[in-house]
Amino acid sequence: MRSPPPQPSLHLRSYRGHSVPHDHDFAQLVLPVAGALHLDFGDRAAPLDAARGAFVPTRQPHATHTDGPNRSLILDLPGDPALSPLLEQLAHRPFLALSAPATRLLDFMALLVEQGQASAPAVQLWVPLLLDTLLLQAPRPASRLAALRARVEADPGAGWTVARMAQFAALSPSRLHELFQAELHTPPRAWLQGLRLARARELLAHTRLPIAEIASRCGFADQSALTHAMRRAHDITPAAWRRQNAAPGAP
Numbered sequence: 581m582r583s584p585p586p587q588p589s590l591h592l593r594s595y596r597g598h599s600v601p602h603d604h605d606f607a608q609l610v611l612p613v614a615g616a617l618h619l620d621f622g623d624r625a626a627p628l629d630a631a632r633g634a635f636v637p638t639r640q641p642h643a644t645h646t647d648g649p650n651r652s653l654i655l656d657l658p659g660d661p662a663l664s665p666l667l668e669q670l671a672h673r674p675f676l677a678l679s680a681p682a683t684r685l686l687d688f689m690a691l692l693v694e695q696g697q698a699s700a701p702a703v704q705l706w707v708p709l710l711l712d713t714l715l716l717q718a719p720r721p722a723s724r725l726a727a728l729r730a731r732v733e734a735d736p737g738a739g740w741t742v743a744r745m746a747q748f749a750a751l752s753p754s755r756l757h758e759l760f761q762a763e764l765h766t767p768p769r770a771w772l773q774g775l776r777l778a779r780a781r782e783l784l785a786h787t788r789l790p791i792a793e794i795a796s797r798c799g800f801a802d803q804s805a806l807t808h809a810m811r812r813a814h815d816i817t818p819a820a821w822r823r824q825n826a827a828p829g830a831p
Contacts, residue, residue, distance in 0.1 A: 587700040588707050591654045592693045598645040607657040607667055608636040609714075611678070613690050615650030619643075626675045628652070633678055633714070635670040653690055655707070666711040682713045697734055705730035724749040725759045736775045737799040742768050772799075777813055780806055784818055785825040791818045 595617050610619060611633040618627050619634050620643045628634055636642050638659075657667065670676070678686070689706060692698045708723035728749040732740055745768055746756040760768045780798040783789055789797075795806035795818075807817050814821070 587658065588660075588703050589656045589700060590689060590693055590698045590703045591656075592651060592690060593654045594649070594651050595644045595646045599643050601641045601643045603639045603641045604636070604656070605638065606659070607638050607670075609653075609655040609657065609670075609710075610634045610636065610644075611653040611655070611686055613651055613653055613686055615646070615648055617644050617646040617650050617652065620645070621674070624674070628675075630683065631678055633676045635667075635674045635676060635714075637667075637671045637674070651690075653686055653693070655703075655710070657707070663707070663711065666708075666715065669715055670711070676714050679713070679716060682710075685710060685713055692734070702730050702733065705733075721749075721751060721755070721759055722763070724751060725756075725763060732772065733775060736772065736779050737797045740772055740799065745772075773809065774813075776800065777809060780810070780818070781821060781825070784822040786827050791822075794818070 592613075601620075601622070610617075610628060612628050612630055614630070616627055616629040618625065619636075621636075622641060626632065626634070657663070685706075689698070689710070692702065705726040707726075708720070709727040712720060712723050728745055731748060732738075732745065742753050742756065746753040749756060751759070757767055760766060760771060764771055766774075776798045780794055780800070783794045783797065784791070787794075791806065792803040795801075795803045798806070800806040800809065803818070810816055810818055810821065816824075
């Protein structure tokens with residue numbers, strides 16, 4: 581029996597041959613993105629492929645077998661009171677039809693894993709939207725906000741505006757503002773600015789990229805805009821921040 585991870589964790593995994601029956605001290609989603617495999621719960625069994633996934637409840641013995649190449653997204657889900665109602669629904673329907681929206685979301689999440697961007701915090705933000713999509717429910721506002729945060733954090737330098745963020749989350753700008761205030765205690769524009777500044781500080785400390793290029797990568801109009809934002813937020817210029825915080829051997 582495997583111990584539960586402290587937070588949801590996402591992996592890409594290929595199966596070979598037949599596995600012995602085993603269980604986990606946490607729930608798990610098996611979501612094929614290529615090829616096929618067979619999942620056996622003992623009293624229930626089904627083939628899984630790009631059109632069908634499975635939910636494995638906590639401590640549910642199961643085994644896999646396959647006859648060819650395959651690849652699946654595996655999401656390990658430790659106990660989380662906020663997710664309990666959704667996990668209870670999944671436990672009643674362990675074999676899941678994967679809708680077109682779910683398939684697109686899975687492809688995107690697989691890409692995050694391949695690019696090394698599936699950190700635990702990022703995965704935790706995507707989980708509520710994934711569960712809503714698998715259950716064929718309209719995404720809850722909180723799920724849409726979590727997905728938006730994950731998407732923006734993956735590329736804060738893109739041309740994000742409050743209007744674009746609201747469109748991504750399928751919310752009105754005013755509703756987006758309300759959710760940010762309720763969940764993060766800050767308006768979306770200020771949250772985005774803080775995210776961009778955090779990325780700029782990271783690049784200043786850990787790379788030798790020109791400051792003008794860092795400004796562009798982080799969504800600032802030019803080096804002067806980044807300098808103004810850092811002076812306002814931290815009372816320091818980008819060059820001074822780099823001198824004080826440069827990591828030894830930064831590329």
